[in-house]
Amino acid sequence: MEHTPEEKPRSTSPIKPPRKRKRIVISCTECHRRKQKCDRESPCSNCVARNKHSLCHYENESARKQQLLEDSASTASVNGGAFSVIKPNEVDQVAQFTAFGYNKSNGNNNTTLGLFKKIQTQDADPSGQMPRIQADLPDQSGLREKYKSLIRQLPSKEYIEKLLPTYFREVNYQYYPLDEAVFRDHLANWHSLSFSTLNRGPQELSGDMRFFPALLFQCLALSLQFQPLEYDPTLDSLKYAAGMTFDDLANDYSESSVSILTLLGKRNTTLISVQAGFLRTAYLKNVGMVTESWHSLSQTIRDAQEIGLHKDSMLHSRSPDAKPEDVLESLWIEQLRRRMWLILSLWDIHMAIVLGRPTTIDPRDGKPPFPIDAPIPRNRREVAPTPRTESDIPTPLTMLLWSTEVSAPLWDIFNLEKEDPHQNNFAKVEKMHKLINQITFHCPPFFRSQNPDLTFDALPECYWLPRARPVFQNNAAFTIMALHRPYIFTNAASRTSALKAGLDVLRAQRTLFNLLSSLHYKTFSLVLNTFDAIILIAAVYILHPYENRSDLDNALQQFEWGKERFQMMSSRNAMAKAALGVTKAIHLRWKRALNLPQKPSPSPSLTPDTYTANSTPTSQYPAPPSHNQSISSTSSSNQTQSLYTLPTISNLTSPPPTSTPTWEVPASAFQPPQTFDFSSMPPLQPMHDLVYNDLGSNIDSSSYDVVGAWDLGGIGPGGAMGPASAASMLGSLRAILGVIVFGGL
Template sequence: MADIEVAVNVRSERGPTKKRRRVVISCTECHRRKQKCDRELPCGNCRSRNKEAHCAYEAGAPTAREQETQAGLYSSKHNDGVPPTSKAEPLSSIASSWGYAQSGASTLCFLQKIERASTADGEDALSSASGQASYQDTFAVKEKYKGLIRLLPARMYIDQLAEIFFKDFNWQYYLVEPQIFHELLDQWSNLPFKVLSSRGPEALSPDLRVFPALLFEIIATAMLVLPKSLHESFESLKYAANMTFEDLAADYSESGVAIIDLFGPKMLSSTSIQVGFMRAAFLKYTANVTESWHQIGKTIRDAQELGMHRDALDPKPTSNDVESVLLNQWQVEKRRHLYMMLATWDIHMCLILGRPGSLDWRHGMPSLPIDARFTMASDRSKTPVIPREEGIDPPTPLTRNLFLYKVMIPLRDVLDLESEGPCPRDFSKVLKVQQNIMEIHDSTPAVFRVENPDRQWDQRSDMYWLPQARCLSEQMFYFTLVALHRPYIFHREDSRVEVIKGSLGMLEMQRQLFAGLPPKSWRNWHLFYGSFDAVTLIATIYILFPYENAEYREIALQHCHWTVERFATMKDMNPLAKSAIGVLRAVVARLVKAIGNCAPSSQRNASDTPLSTTRTLGSTPASSIGKGSIGRSSVEGSLKVSSEPVSSAATAQSTGEDESSAFSAMMPGGWEMPQDGSGFPGVAPFFAMGDLIYKDLTVDQDEDVTLQTDAEILGGDSFMWQFEGGFGQDTVWQIFNQHQPGTNETG
């Protein structure tokens, strides 16, 4: 008893026995939530919950990477065929690839509860089997990834092609910022081979992981505009006989898509959005417009998955230090710019193709990016986002993109007006939108004006794109005007006047733009849609309503001649122009037969044609270009809201009785032209591009048509060509097939 009392007294003096504290090997977040942690940094659970910044480990806690390193993962003795300790990917991480939201009440909540209930200190058989499958999937992804990046050309080729891309293409959309690109390129070039061979893409940051996909899309786009002087230097990249650089470019672009598809929606990053955007641009440049439209929709969904559509979902700094905060600010600006350009493309292609958009504008948009002052020599970690000063700081491609977005804002109202049909009850809504378009055009920055622009930056070597940007910005303004009035051309004369003037403005910008571009740039999408839509609209109005707008008839015919000539010149470089030139010739031939060839042929004076002009692009205002061109003074009436409607009777009277008799003689029997302003109520809305792309619009031409000159084609019997395709009976094309002008011409 005495010994027991002594032992009790000693124990009471030492205090209660302390329990042995086990080392917490899970990250702090998983330990707090009682979840199984894969001990990565960041772990799978934190990645799936967008909590990478909060993933941390206690001091002394070994991470999975440290244990693998200690086991000799990077040593030459490691055998990749033997799987390491199996580990199961958590359900919360897998579920993100199934489309479940990362927050809120959903099935994902139940999956997480099941995961917590079934996870204990020891792994059961199901967890082991899942870990084995996870390892096999990871190994397959790693091998596929290595196989794809082997297809990248050497660094010397990448540098040359990237330079071509940034000079000839990137300024148009500014999808890739040069400084960030070169930083990632240096990181990729200095990446140790052991990292890729041992751990694969899992060892890389999200942006660096998909950077090879961005490289593929950049070099693919550059291949499309590769100068002939460099063809011999890149011949060694071809791997098959009779392979063209377009074939090689398509292979590179598809390799970029394959890399993105390896990781799926659960490993997205801002670089993934850039890749999707550039893939859409590549498809459009290679005449795959339908595929490009679908790619844009998919990229918008991916951007929304990343939270680009809400300011509240912007990424947060990894720490509170100044460098992290500044870098995060630039990252937020990059995200907002990408989403703004996606929205711009979406609504623009909606109005061109006649298709519904992928964005619901009623849900709002995130804040627009700041037109920041920044130079290539600046360090983003030490440079705040400071807005540039207009007139003091030089413009940037972002400056242009912000203005184009502003120009396209009225297109949202145009889409809303489509629901009211071609005969709205209250046409004042249309006039209000037109007034808004005019106010935006009046606010055009001086550096982007076509008339009397601010040229103080034109002589800088890095501002070579300004003349082209002026033409494209003005063309976009005319497009918004045409898109607004296009649904009403069969029912309202004022709208026909606006569409004719807007289309002529687009064609004049096309003429100036084409005159300043080298042949390698003839693939430009803007050179196609801006001409094809305008010519088909002008021809349709004059063929169906030949009594109207006689004052614009001569210049309209002249621009139609020039457009056919441009398409014939660039058809070998522009696949879209090649597919549409037959339709264009047939439309213009009908126009010539309907109203008479009252304009001089483009062959009359070579100095008047866009093919031989030596003017510097953008150096001459539209109002001072030679005979036959349409100046701003000629279309100024289209830039103002009409206070009084134009009288159809007055227009017909101004043309004279002799001209009316001549038109009546030219029209076939049974086709009575409307004189009461009723128009053609049964004709479907007119989307020429949509019919060409989706309805396979073509023309049944003779085999020897390519041997004739455009003058012979437009002046001969080519009006007998029939339009073919999947269009309906209520379309303009069917009217053209059934009712054709006669052969009598006016004097």
């Protein structure tokens, strides 16, 4: 039977089942169901965006991992692979080489990287082949989600705009680490980022934008620290728990900043991350975490060195096809880099002298040029940095530069303490003292504490200028105090100079305090500077009670005003509360040592200071007996050596023993063993004791208000004294004078 063409023969074979899909499903079940492209992470980005973390799983986990490895290998082969061959002049070769930790900004050609660059320069053969060095990148799994979870903690744009003015008006002018115009540009760029861009993770952002949230968090934390008592009530909406304070919220913001910096690592550090690190250092100091602040400063300096802030980057050539406006803007950024390094250098030497710790910066490495004291332009892309003239208004940078001038001798003082451990080179000390006075003599008239030029004070942009004058006076006085401090045990002239410098510090601190409001009470320089000067002055009079009596009335009055400031700040400043108890105890000890009345006359409130730098009030206290000598002077008489315990902060603030020792000596015996070598005394640091030994932890400051509540008669002259070896005397002196000025920082 023949079949017509229209008819098809029927197959007698059985129907085969449809072919199964051979390709293994490597997408997660949710993406496969929704027919979406999956990035094969765990959980994937699509499930995270839909808040379906729990539903994101894979049918074949081993196949997913194998596919990820194949994709990575494919990408590596396109980019050259781990062992591909590249030309010596390839742009990213040095960047790959620095993965081993070499600093590409270092101009030293003696390092391995320097030799590598030399080989590149000499090898002109284009056929020369060198293996590509691939950096072992850290594990990026979860980086995107961790970064997003941190930036979600930023408040909305509305609250950011409410908080930032507080930072730029009350905080930034003090050291001027940020240029507000540059910061505002970065903030605008951050707000313009789309969600899809942020969703791709920090690696998709530019270096500055990647670190900018860390800087923003620190600015907001400092803004919250300096909120006035009558703050904007809408800011309470930022508190997410009952009983939460702005201090708690500021701590959260600052810690979020640290988390971002830690998450992003050190390999792509930028100027933004250095600025964030410095603000973190300032924040820690304001909350009294001085040790942590010092460590933070050291790490920030290392970050700054990583990006070459310690070198003059202007030496690098610019692209010949760069636009003029881009070149002008880069000039201003270079000025900002120089300014940031200057601030870090200033803090480094101050904290080293105050805390008795080593500096992080080695001055032998040299320093880049100072930033130019240039007026701030409206548009950085139109005007080049040019030095300001006498008619131009001063800026906070002007104050920073002059503060650096008066603080520059601190490096020499720091080295002098090492070069002259026995305090013999007093001629050099006198010469340095004269040079420091010359610096302050040539400062601009608008920074002078006596008869200043008030021309610019009425300008709105110079609101900070009246506050800058006492700060400048404080910094200059601190430098002189630091210079003479190691010599106060061996030289009477140094005792007088240190005393007068301490009085200058207290005057400057009182003037500054009167210009501030309660929102500034958390500024720890108001506590530390005052406390340092108070302890130094008290120690000079306690150890040498019959010297400098013409300044005694002034010193006691400044002491009272200092305690009054501590009392006012103690409710908002934990360090002020601790310092208050210590100073009250030492005040009683001071007056007992000088046989002064225990009930002082009511001191004036915080009104304009009635004492000036040249005033010499008539003393109301009895003159010293003519036969008494300073404790450092030698006696030609053959009187018996008496046992003497030098005063310490510890024994000034601790109750005496209950039983009277059997080795009491007459009250008139006020001589230490004359064989003790005071020149062997290392520099003293009472501020170190207050910070690290927690002197105020066991002190009830209210107990000092009642005279005689503690029997201080058993301490020092006029009471029972125990035998002390030279070693214990050394430790005692270190304790009483351990408080050095916290350098105005």
